[in-house]
Structure formats: C-alpha cells, structure tokens
Amino acid sequence: MILRSAILYASGNQLLRQWMEHSANARPLTRRFVAGNSLDDAISAVRELSAEGLLSSLDTLGEKVGGEEEARRAAERYVEVIHRVSILGLPVSVSLKLSQLGFDTARSLAEENLERIAAAGHETGVRVEVDMEASPYVDGTLALVKQCHRQWGNVRVAVQAYLYRTEEDVRELNREGISARLCKGAYREGRAIAWHRKPDVDENYRKLTTLLLEEGTWPAIASHDERMLKHARAEIARLKLAPERYEFEMLYGIRRDLQRTLVREGHAVRIYVPYGEAWYPYLMRRMAERPANLLFVLRNWLR
Numbered sequence: 001m002i003l004r005s006a007i008l009y010a011s012g013n014q015l016l017r018q019w020m021e022h023s024a025n026a027r028p029l030t031r032r033f034v035a036g037n038s039l040d041d042a043i044s045a046v047r048e049l050s051a052e053g054l055l056s057s058l059d060t061l062g063e064k065v066g067g068e069e070e071a072r073r074a075a076e077r078y079v080e081v082i083h084r085v086s087i088l089g090l091p092v093s094v095s096l097k098l099s100q101l102g103f104d105t106a107r108s109l110a111e112e113n114l115e116r117i118a119a120a121g122h123e124t125g126v127r128v129e130v131d132m133e134a135s136p137y138v139d140g141t142l143a144l145v146k147q148c149h150r151q152w153g154n155v156r157v158a159v160q161a162y163l164y165r166t167e168e169d170v171r172e173l174n175r176e177g178i179s180a181r182l183c184k185g186a187y188r189e190g191r192a193i194a195w196h197r198k199p200d201v202d203e204n205y206r207k208l209t210t211l212l213l214e215e216g217t218w219p220a221i222a223s224h225d226e227r228m229l230k231h232a233r234a235e236i237a238r239l240k241l242a243p244e245r246y247e248f249e250m251l252y253g254i255r256r257d258l259q260r261t262l263v264r265e266g267h268a269v270r271i272y273v274p275y276g277e278a279w280y281p282y283l284m285r286r287m288a289e290r291p292a293n294l295l296f297v298l299r300n301w302l303r
Contacts, residue, residue, distance in 0.1 A: 062100050074100045159180050
C-alpha cells in the first residue's frame with residue numbers, strides 16, 4: 001500500500017512528468033508497456049498481435065487537455081485512427097478518455113467530440129471504448145456514454161470494481177444493453193466511496209464478473225489476476241457462453257503468457273495498446289495497479 005501510494009503521488013508530479021516524457025533515458029521504461037510515439041508504431045504492434053490471434057484497442061495517450069482547440073485536435077486524431085484501421089482491415093477498437101475530449105472545459109464540448117468519434121466508428125464498424133477516470137468523472141461519463149449508445153450503439157464503457165456504486169451502474173448498463181469493460185480501478189479514491197482492501201475489491205470483481213456474464217451485452221473482463229480469470233472462465237463454462245458473447249481485455253506488455261493461454265483456449269482477447277508521447281500518467285497507473293510492474297521495468301532499464 002505504501003509503494004502504491006508513492007507511485008500515485010509521483011503520477012501527479014508535473015516536474016517529474018515533464019522530465020520523464022522528454023528524456024531519452026526514459027524510453028527504455030516505456031518499450032514494454034507503450035507501443036511507441038506514433039500511430040505507425042501502434043499499427044505495427046497491432047499487426048504483430050493480430051498474427052497471434054489477439055484483438056487490439058488503440059489508446060492515443062493524453063488527458064486533461066488545455067482547452068477547446070486541443071480537445072478538437074484530440075478528437076480529430078481518433079477519427080483519423082478509426083479511418084486508418086478500417087482501411088487496413090485491422091481487428092481494432094479505440095479507447096479514449098473524456099478529459100481528452102474537453103470534459104473539463106465544457107461537458108458540451110466532450111459530448112460533441114465523443115459523438116463525432118462514435119459516428120465515425122459507426123460508419124466504419126470500429127467500436128469506441130470510453131475509459132473510466134477518477135470518481136468526479138463517473139456520472140458524466142456514464143451519462144454521455146448512454147446518450148451516445150442510444151444514437152450509435154457502438155460504445156463500450158469501463159467500470160471500476162473498487163467503487164461501491166459500480167454494482168448499481170453495471171445493472172443499469174445491462175438493462176440498457178450497453179457493453180461494459182470491468183477493471184479493478186487505478187485512481188486514488190477515498191474510503192467513503194471505494195474499497196481499499198484487496199480482498200474486498202477482489203470479492204466485488206468476482207461478483208460483477210458473474211453479473212456481466214449472466215446479464216450483460218458483450219462484456220469485457222479486464223484483468224491479469226489469475227484468480228479473477230479462473231473465476232471468469234468457470235462462469236463462462238457454467239453459462240455455456242460462445243466466444244463471441246464476451247471478451248477478455250489485457251494490457252499491452254503485461255502477462256503475455258496469459259494472453260496466449262486464453263487465445264489457445266478459444267477465448268477472444270483484446271489487448272489495450274497505448275501509444276503517444278504523453279505516456280507518463282498511464283505508466284504510473286500501471287505501476288500503481290501492480291507494483292511488481294515497477295520492479296520489472298527497473299530491471300529492464302538497468303540492463
């Protein structure tokens with residue numbers, strides 16, 4: 001817990017972030033977990049994953065944009081990604097954060113940008129996945145996703161098992177036929193709204209996994225925890241679910257052995273592939289989720 005708190009503190013340190021993102025010495029830190037700086041880098045990674053039977057979701061890294069113009073540019077980049085992967089025929093969705101699309105400037109700006117991206121996805125058959133951010137974003141994110149789903153029907157939203165409210169949110173998403181991606185959660189939240197003990201988070205994750213597999217629409221079970229995956233596979237077998245009824249999602253560069261094992265077993269597995277220069281907050285959250293990742297990265301850096 002102390003190491004996780006220290007990592008989360010570092011993730012908010014702007015001076016450290018600026019140094020890391022612009023230092024050539026930091027690139028070895030990112031190779032395993034970030035596909036590269038450009039869309040071409042990301043497409044190369046997607047092709048390698050596809051050759052192994054793995055699906056992908058592309059995330060153009062960046063969050064909390066500075067204003068309307070920057071938010072519109074972020075939306076334009078996502079539209080470009082959607083058209084590019086559609087032309088290439090790659091098995092890809094796109095993942096984004098509403099803070100990238102101007103949510104902090106004006107909700108209407110994020111709404112306009114999300115609808116533009118969802119419309120492009122609907123036109124090309126590329127699904128849009130909306131990441132969940134810290135608790136102040138949850139209500140607004142769910143509201144915009146529901147609105148977008150009613151119009152375009154090709155949106156999936158992440159939900160976080162460590163929040164007390166998530167069971168109610170999942171039930172509502174299930175009733176509306178909106179696809180959800182179940183994560184454990186990686187932001188620092190207060191005890192008034194979130195579980196802090198790992199056994200409590202794990203128990204809720206298993207409960208929500210069952211709820212999504214029983215009642216959800218094409219849910220994604222996003223975890224690298226073998227115990228959570230064992231529970232999900234048992235529920236899939238119990239419910240006799242066909243592979244096209246659900247997905248597993250895992251992060252680029254983490255537990256590659258599990259990714260391939262799931263594919264060999266006949267499951268659909270989608271890999272979350274981040275790329276871009278603004279990689280620091282993303283990497284810090286990955287370290288906080290699983291501090292063992294920090295030791296892995298440091299060992300490779302020292303080599």
